[in-house]
Amino acid sequence: MKLGRLYRLMIETGIRHDPRGRKEVARLLQEEKNRLKTLKGPDQEFFDRDRLMNPYADTRLLHGNPELEVRRALVGVDIETPEILLAYVLNRDLGRKIDVLISHHPGGRALARLYDVMKVQTDLLAQMGITVSVAEQLMDKRIGEVERRLMPINHSRAVDAARTLGLPLLCVHTPADNCVTRYLQALFDKKKPRQLKDGLRLLQDIPEYQSAWRQQVPPRIVSGGENSQCGKIYVDMTGGTEGSKDVYDKIASGGVSTLVGMHISEEHLENAKKANLNVVVAGHISSDVLGLNLLLDEVEKEGRLETIPISGFERVRRTKQAT
Numbered sequence: 323m324k325l326g327r328l329y330r331l332m333i334e335t336g337i338r339h340d341p342r343g344r345k346e347v348a349r350l351l352q353e354e355k356n357r358l359k360t361l362k363g364p365d366q367e368f369f370d371r372d373r374l375m376n377p378y379a380d381t382r383l384l385h386g387n388p389e390l391e392v393r394r395a396l397v398g399v400d401i402e403t404p405e406i407l408l409a410y411v412l413n414r415d416l417g418r419k420i421d422v423l424i425s426h427h428p429g430g431r432a433l434a435r436l437y438d439v440m441k442v443q444t445d446l447l448a449q450m451g452i453t454v455s456v457a458e459q460l461m462d463k464r465i466g467e468v469e470r471r472l473m474p475i476n477h478s479r480a481v482d483a484a485r486t487l488g489l490p491l492l493c494v495h496t497p498a499d500n501c502v503t504r505y506l507q508a509l510f511d512k513k514k515p516r517q518l519k520d521g522l523r524l525l526q527d528i529p530e531y532q533s534a535w536r537q538q539v540p541p542r543i544v545s546g547g548e549n550s551q552c553g554k555i556y557v558d559m560t561g562g563t564e565g566s567k568d569v570y571d572k573i574a575s576g577g578v579s580t581l582v583g584m585h586i587s588e589e590h591l592e593n594a595k596k597a598n599l600n601v602v603v604a605g606h607i608s609s610d611v612l613g614l615n616l617l618l619d620e621v622e623k624e625g626r627l628e629t630i631p632i633s634g635f636e637r638v639r640r641t642k643q644a645t
Contacts, residue, residue, distance in 0.1 A: 323625035326388025336497025379438035386490025398633025401425030443561035499560040502613030534608035546600030553579025570597040
């Protein structure tokens with residue numbers, strides 16, 4: 323398939339699995355179209371046109387011709403200059419024609435605006451019954467913190483390396499996170515584990531988490547005990563990065579008993595404990611790998627794509643590739 327189509331397929335998959343629903347995503351895209359009409363001068367000139375069809379600021383085709391035919395991809399959780407150099411060597415010396423590099427974590431302008439996708443968390447908090455104004459105020463503060471933290475970063479290092487070596491580079495973050503969030507939430511909703519140890523057993527049946535166990539970084543209970551009752555489980559794995567540290571008492575008051583996330587900072591964990599929430603850390607890289615695999619499964623329903631795993635990624639297929 324062509325590179326531009328691959329990019330769009332990933333966005334479409336992210337939208338299908340978006341916890342906000344298609345209608346809300348369509349409304350947000352229409353808002354961007356309406357906003358563009360009001361812009362003039364430099365604001366219009368520098369407007370990112372991808373925003374008209376892509377609601378995920380952390381997912382971009384960072385370098386490459388959209389008309390390029392893509393058959394083989396080097397895929398990793400992180401694609402930085404070392405991985406880009408490896409792809410160059412594979413092409414030059416070993417005859418492994420790498421058509422595109424696909425990174426889960428964002429770079430370039432996708433990293434610069436990572437904070438933008440955190441608005442997803444505001445909508446999810448509102449869906450849990452938290453007052454919209456409260457959710458917005460809590461998240462606006464945190465979004466501002468993340469935006470300022472990203473401002474001084476040298477965003478373009480990997481993109482510049484890919485451009486210099488003539489290698490297309492694509493990053494796909496929130497669409498993959500949407501996939502793993504939907505998958506695990508559906509699993510817990512269907513199986514209804516009674517105790518936290520039962521929830522861990524469900525994760526043990528998933529190949530990506532089995533791999534994490536073998537590498538000594540398994541899912542862990544970090545608040546609560548093995549025999550603690552799960553109650554209502556909320557999977558918190560999308561929305562860019564960690565949300566507000568002050569939201570946990572609001573989540574508990576919304577009826578949630580157990581949070582399942584990729585990772586959690588010490589400050590966030592202490593506040594979750596104060597709110598008497600159980601917390602299961604499923605694992606950052608393993609959850610990212612699961613999300614990428616689910617995303618690529620959807621992509622490969624349309625066209626065949628050979629993947630060379632790198633940088634923490636391991637390809638696990640749950641569907642057959644298109645021929």
